[in-house]
Amino acid sequence: MITLLDYGAGNIRSVKNAISLLGFEVKTVEKPQDIIDAEKLVFPGVGNFGQVMNRLQRDGFVEPLIQRINEDRPMLGICVALQTFFEGSEESLGAKGLGVIPGMVRKFSAKPLSVPQIGWNGVKLHKESALFDGYYGEKFYFVHSFYAAPSNENRDWILATSDYGSEFISGVSRGNVTAFQFHPEKSGNAGLRLLEKFLQGDGTAIHIEKRPEDYTTKIAKRIIACLDVRTNDQGDLVVTKGDQYDVREKGEVRNLGKPVEVAKRYYDEGADEITFLNITGFRDFPMKDQPMLEVLERTSQNVFVPLTIGGGIREFTDTDGRHYTALEVASEYFRSGADKISIGSDSVMTVEEYLKTGKKTGKSAIEQISMAYGAQAVVISVDPRRVYVKSPDDTAHSVVKTSVPGPQQEEYCWFQCTVKGGREGRDIDVIQLVTVCEALGAGEILLNCIDKDGTNSGYDLELINHVKAAVTIPVIASSGAGKADHFVEVFQKSSVEAALAAGIFHRKEVPIAEVKVALKDAHIETR
Numbered sequence: 108m109i110t111l112l113d114y115g116a117g118n119i120r121s122v123k124n125a126i127s128l129l130g131f132e133v134k135t136v137e138k139p140q141d142i143i144d145a146e147k148l149v150f151p152g153v154g155n156f157g158q159v160m161n162r163l164q165r166d167g168f169v170e171p172l173i174q175r176i177n178e179d180r181p182m183l184g185i186c187v188a189l190q191t192f193f194e195g196s197e198e199s200l201g202a203k204g205l206g207v208i209p210g211m212v213r214k215f216s217a218k219p220l221s222v223p224q225i226g227w228n229g230v231k232l233h234k235e236s237a238l239f240d241g242y243y244g245e246k247f248y249f250v251h252s253f254y255a256a257p258s259n260e261n262r263d264w265i266l267a268t269s270d271y272g273s274e275f276i277s278g279v280s281r282g283n284v285t286a287f288q289f290h291p292e293k294s295g296n297a298g299l300r301l302l303e304k305f306l307q308g309d310g311t312a313i314h315i316e317k318r319p320e321d322y323t324t325k326i327a328k329r330i331i332a333c334l335d336v337r338t339n340d341q342g343d344l345v346v347t348k349g350d351q352y353d354v355r356e357k358g359e360v361r362n363l364g365k366p367v368e369v370a371k372r373y374y375d376e377g378a379d380e381i382t383f384l385n386i387t388g389f390r391d392f393p394m395k396d397q398p399m400l401e402v403l404e405r406t407s408q409n410v411f412v413p414l415t416i417g418g419g420i421r422e423f424t425d426t427d428g429r430h431y432t433a434l435e436v437a438s439e440y441f442r443s444g445a446d447k448i449s450i451g452s453d454s455v456m457t458v459e460e461y462l463k464t465g466k467k468t469g470k471s472a473i474e475q476i477s478m479a480y481g482a483q484a485v486v487i488s489v490d491p492r493r494v495y496v497k498s499p500d501d502t503a504h505s506v507v508k509t510s511v512p513g514p515q516q517e518e519y520c521w522f523q524c525t526v527k528g529g530r531e532g533r534d535i536d537v538i539q540l541v542t543v544c545e546a547l548g549a550g551e552i553l554l555n556c557i558d559k560d561g562t563n564s565g566y567d568l569e570l571i572n573h574v575k576a577a578v579t580i581p582v583i584a585s586s587g588a589g590k591a592d593h594f595v596e597v598f599q600k601s602s603v604e605a606a607l608a609a610g611i612f613h614r615k616e617v618p619i620a621e622v623k624v625a626l627k628d629a630h631i632e633t634r
């Protein structure tokens with residue numbers, strides 16, 4: 108029996124699912140004494156340091172946690188849980204950590220690297236560990252903006268370090284207590300194996316200090332499979348795919364399979380992440396859109412890489428007059444197994460409002476969700492379309508000189524943001540959108556491109572480089588992949604952190620493994 112510390116933040120369903128898959132029963136902590144009594148305790152962590160500490164304080168969990176650590180009882184902490192072991196964090200200066208490890212948690216500095224660190228990175232072990240049991244050199248999934256730095260004061264605790272700009276602590280252990288900065292429950296087979304060792308073993312990391320490997324760990328470029336999902340005319344929820352966002356062929360919505368099955372296939376094939384976009388979410392009431400919640404719940408039972416869900420994440424009032432905040436809508440998705448939510452149309456509306464006053468209201472979906480779950484949980488899905496102009500003077504928008512001239516041989520274009528799945532263009536360009544969203548607390552940009560979507564002609568490098576230069580958060584290139592070389596090209600000719608594709612994977616034209624091989628051959632870091 109494994110005891111899970113659920114203090115109501117983020118996606119803990121995946122941790123539960125992973126533990127169940129490995130054949131163990133899970134119960135959750137109901138009262139402070141359960142923390143002391145648990146045979147083995149898993150302490151997952153998602154979100155903002157201050158929020159996590161507040162909740163632990165509120166529920167009376169702080170003292171029992173400190174007691175358990177000091178009594179050396181088996182415990183595995185994940186992500187922010189590792190950070191709470193320290194004295195405090197730059198993320199929430201007023202909030203006190205558990206303070207069992209000396210030092211403060213700090214923020215990564217951006218440029219040339221993007222912050223948050225989102226992706227698969229390696230670890231260097233500083234101790235022989237029963238948990239790793241001979242498996243070294245694998246990558247694990249990290250997602251965080253804050254890190255603990257190794258120092259003389261915390262040396263005894265360091266199990267593993269990794270590199271992202273500078274060296275940071277990716278694992279701590281003392282006796283039966285271990286914590287990882289990465290998410291084992293989101294790290295595919297490598298993570299599940301680690302988790303299994305903790306669940307099966309006596310929890311101890313064997314304390315033979317070893318010289319850490321003498322190299323710099325590297326974050327991998329991520330390959331993301333995207334499933335556009337909607338209900339077809341027969342009422343079935345299907346994976347579909349458009350050409351420049353038109354998903355109908357001979358009047359019918361294209362049907363490329365069942366969402367849960369297709370997602371599992373991509374997990375088995377080695378996708379680093381899976382994204383679901385409920386492409387008609389702007390029409391439906393998402394809280395009533397139970398099929399998407401069910402898709403997430405079922406997918407997260409078998410898929411142990413990060414899951415993003417988008418479509419219809421906004422505040423709304425239902426037909427009975429009940430008002431839901433965007434945060435409530437997002438929370439429902441997180442509880443169902445999502446690690447990140449993606450906001451499309453609503454982010455455009457938010458930016459329009461912001462540009463009128465230049466003031467943050469704290470009320471937008473981006474701000475609310477970022478505050479509660481952390482920036483890394485908020486992705487902005489952008490649906491831009493080219494608008495050609497003869498000269499930069501013809502528009503107030505941010506233009507690029509393009510090598511793909513317009514219909515009248517125009518040499519410049521700007522990228523117009525659209526809403527409702529490209530159905531409506533707004534007077535906002537991508538640079539306005541992404542810079543304001545970053546300032547409001549978004550953690551990642553999913554950069555689609557209507558002109559390229561479904562064309563198989565390669566990514567829009569002009570758009571991608573234009574956006575990448577404007578933000579310090581990670582950018583996912585999307586739309587247009589037609590062969591493995593297009594992935595190589597986008598990573599060689601831009602500094603995006605991830606590339607997403609849909610059509611070529613759905614139609615089984617290019618397996619994910621082939622993309623990974625092409626990247627390896629081009630010396631691009633992969634998982």
Ligand code: 1PR
Binds near residue numbers: 333388
């Ligand atoms: O606006 O917050 O409700 O979110 C709706 C979401 O649905 C947005 O993220 C929007 O991008 C997406 N969406 C809406 N309509 C469509 C459509 O296709 N008719 N899909 C749509 C967007 C683009 C990518 C696609 C890539 C790769 N699809 O998701 O997967 O372009 O395709 P490719 O590799 O085949 O070229 P809201």
